Amino acid sequence: MVTAMKESRSDKLFLVFIYLFLAAALVVVLYPLIYILSASISTPKFVSSGEMWLLPKGLTLDGYKLVMQNPKIWIGYGNTIFYTVLGTSINLLVTLPAAYALSRSDFIGRQFIMAMFLVTMFFSGGLVPSYLLVKELGMINSIWALILPVSASVWNIIVARTFFQSTIPKELQEAAHMDGCTNMRLFFQIVLPLSAPIIAVMALFYGVSHWNSYFSSLIYLNDEMKYPLQMVLRQILVLQEMTAETTGASISGDIAAAMNNKAEIAALVKYAVIIVSTLPIIVVYPFLQRYFVQGVMIGSVKG
Amino acid sequence: MKESVEIAGPEGVDLQQPRMGRSPGKMRRLASGKSTWSKMLQNWELYLFVAPAVLYFLIFHYAPMYGIQIAFKNFIPAKGILNSEWVGFQHFERFFNSYYFGDLLWNTLSLSLYELAIGFPLPIILALAFNEVKNGFFKKSVQTVTYAPHFISVVVMAGMIITFLSPSSGMLVRLIELFGIDAPKFLDDPSWFKTVYVISGVWQNAGWGTIIYLAALSGVDPQLHEAAIVDGASRFKRMLHINLPTIVPTISILLILNMGNVLGVGYEKVLLLQNSLNMESSDVISTFVYRSGLVNAQFSFSTAVGLFNSVVNAILLVTVNQIAKRTSKTSLW
Numbered sequence: 169m170v171t172a173m174k175e176s177r178s179d180k181l182f183l184v185f186i187y188l189f190l191a192a193a194l195v196v197v198l199y200p201l202i203y204i205l206s207a208s209i210s211t212p213k214f215v216s217s218g219e220m221w222l223l224p225k226g227l228t229l230d231g232y233k234l235v236m237q238n239p240k241i242w243i244g245y246g247n248t249i250f251y252t253v254l255g256t257s258i259n260l261l262v263t264l265p266a267a268y269a270l271s272r273s274d275f276i277g278r279q280f281i282m283a284m285f286l287v288t289m290f291f292s293g294g295l296v297p298s299y300l301l302v303k304e305l306g307m308i309n310s311i312w313a314l315i316l317p318v319s320a321s322v323w324n325i326i327v328a329r330t331f332f333q334s335t336i337p338k339e340l341q342e343a344a345h346m347d348g349c350t351n352m353r354l355f356f357q358i359v360l361p362l363s364a365p366i367i368a369v370m371a372l373f374y375g376v377s378h379w380n381s382y383f384s385s386l387i388y389l390n391d392e393m394k395y396p397l398q399m400v401l402r403q404i405l406v407l408q409e410m411t412a413e414t415t416g417a418s419i420s421g422d423i424a425a426a427m428n429n430k431a432e433i434a435a436l437v438k439y440a441v442i443i444v445s446t447l448p449i450i451v452v453y454p455f456l457q458r459y460f461v462q463g464v465m466i467g468s469v470k471g
Numbered sequence: 472m473k474e475s476v477e478i479a480g481p482e483g484v485d486l487q488q489p490r491m492g493r494s495p496g497k498m499r500r501l502a503s504g505k506s507t508w509s510k511m512l513q514n515w516e517l518y519l520f521v522a523p524a525v526l527y528f529l530i531f532h533y534a535p536m537y538g539i540q541i542a543f544k545n546f547i548p549a550k551g552i553l554n555s556e557w558v559g560f561q562h563f564e565r566f567f568n569s570y571y572f573g574d575l576l577w578n579t580l581s582l583s584l585y586e587l588a589i590g591f592p593l594p595i596i597l598a599l600a601f602n603e604v605k606n607g608f609f610k611k612s613v614q615t616v617t618y619a620p621h622f623i624s625v626v627v628m629a630g631m632i633i634t635f636l637s638p639s640s641g642m643l644v645r646l647i648e649l650f651g652i653d654a655p656k657f658l659d660d661p662s663w664f665k666t667v668y669v670i671s672g673v674w675q676n677a678g679w680g681t682i683i684y685l686a687a688l689s690g691v692d693p694q695l696h697e698a699a700i701v702d703g704a705s706r707f708k709r710m711l712h713i714n715l716p717t718i719v720p721t722i723s724i725l726l727i728l729n730m731g732n733v734l735g736v737g738y739e740k741v742l743l744l745q746n747s748l749n750m751e752s753s754d755v756i757s758t759f760v761y762r763s764g765l766v767n768a769q770f771s772f773s774t775a776v777g778l779f780n781s782v783v784n785a786i787l788l789v790t791v792n793q794i795a796k797r798t799s800k801t802s803l804w
Contacts (some may be wrong), residue, residue, distance in 0.1 A: 179706040179707075182603075182705070183603065186600050187609075190600055190601070190609075193613060194612070194616055194617070197616050197674065197678065200642070201620075204631070215640065221642075262523045262527055263524070265520035266524035269520035275514055275517045276514070281521055281525060284525070288528055288533075290731070290785055292535065293534070293535025294760070294780075295738075295760050295761060295764060296541075296760065296765070297534075297535035297777075298531070298535045299765060300538055300548075301530075301535050301538060316527075319527040320524050351514060355516075379624070380622075382625065382626050383739050387761075387765055398626045401627060402743070405626060405627065405630025406629050408633075431639075435634075435640060438634055442631065446622075446623060446624070446627055450622075454615055457618065461682055464679075464682040
């Protein structure tokens, strides 16, 4: 009895330690996020002096007003939405049928095709040959350069294939064939309606990668009107190009008067722009988390 | 619809007939054992299904592999890949003999090993901790919050780092000053670059990295725990001797993949955090390839550098996988 008591006490202590550890992880990850949110609606001088450390101080929406007045951000936003929708649609059109075909055990040549895909995960032509290819194809400064070179990812094809393999019963396919159903109809009218979760997972994975990508626009685009949001963000956040142009050409009189310090305007815009650009993902993420996690888990089954 | 079956049907039978005629179990064989050709014909649409993906990989992955040959040529865009003259290993020699070769290799290696040393164990520890806590509001909130930074874009991440570490107003700088320490100029000081890179990466990805381990942990047989409890094993001991061994295969697979990518430090984040002051510790092979290849248009030379990088990665992956195969039973193939 005594030993049992002792052990349960040490178990309790261990559990307390675990909870403390997780709580610490929570604080470390959450704090910067809350800080940015608060800083975006606080008066800049409180932020830079350190007086604002958790909750907003000197509430102001000027940062957001400046962001809203910036035509570059609007154009970038529009471009990003367009690229994300178009890119993700192409991704789905390429990935889902291929993954379904590769999931069929009666599909002759699947090992060969799968191997051909897998090789590209471990060996690639590299940055420069890929760039030269896109150039050769005449896609420089075209939106296709952002979309076609990333039409599919091997990893996502594997995830979708694993899903089809494990959820579409073989009997269903055999029965459909017995009834004279073609593969085309089988896929579109029977398999796809049963595959809503994987379509969601794929759309999310591809969508997020399009939304967040900046490097291909950096190397392939030279027309600023085509820049996606991430390129505009790069100018504001990283290159710190705080010219009148990036902070909004026509800052309305009252805001300009309220903030005589250019650096303060810059800082305020930064926090606001982080929130504005990450907002769509932050808002949908908690509702879709289940799907994201599912995607990783399906992939890990046969990774 | 019906037509296609009628087409596929007779043809399938036709192809089989010579052999089938002699076999006794004709009907049974007809239903199950069709020849390769008839199967392929019957499933012709499946080839249509993979066609776009196959085309994509041929064009955007295999064609650049063909383009690798410019690493051994003096590529002149006007002449094209085929007509540029061969120069052998000249570009490789130039790279190996250059004064920056040692620095680049060291920066790439140390950055990725540093990242591996800190970033690899943390998700494992975090996953084991999650597994000890029962499902509920607390666990869910911690998971939701720690997964979230994974979705922040590299640009925003770099922006956050720059803003938080700004010497004049950065949040982290203020925090450090609170303890009475003079904060270093993190981003302008070469000795701090790698730490900033690694810690921010851990902040962003440690939570997300737990998912794969949690999936493996959900497969632990509860009977093992029950038996261990009867034997008086403490929670900590059960975690160490039941839960951890369960995820060892997952750990080894991920470790193999990571080791195979030791020279594969990506340019995306490094490029954004790089500045002229921290260059001496922040310049890695991939950013060097970007700069010399795309900014300075030394196509052949930078292709050679990139090729060196991917060949080393491929060799490392195969070697580590081979070692893992010998020592444990887990391997990629």
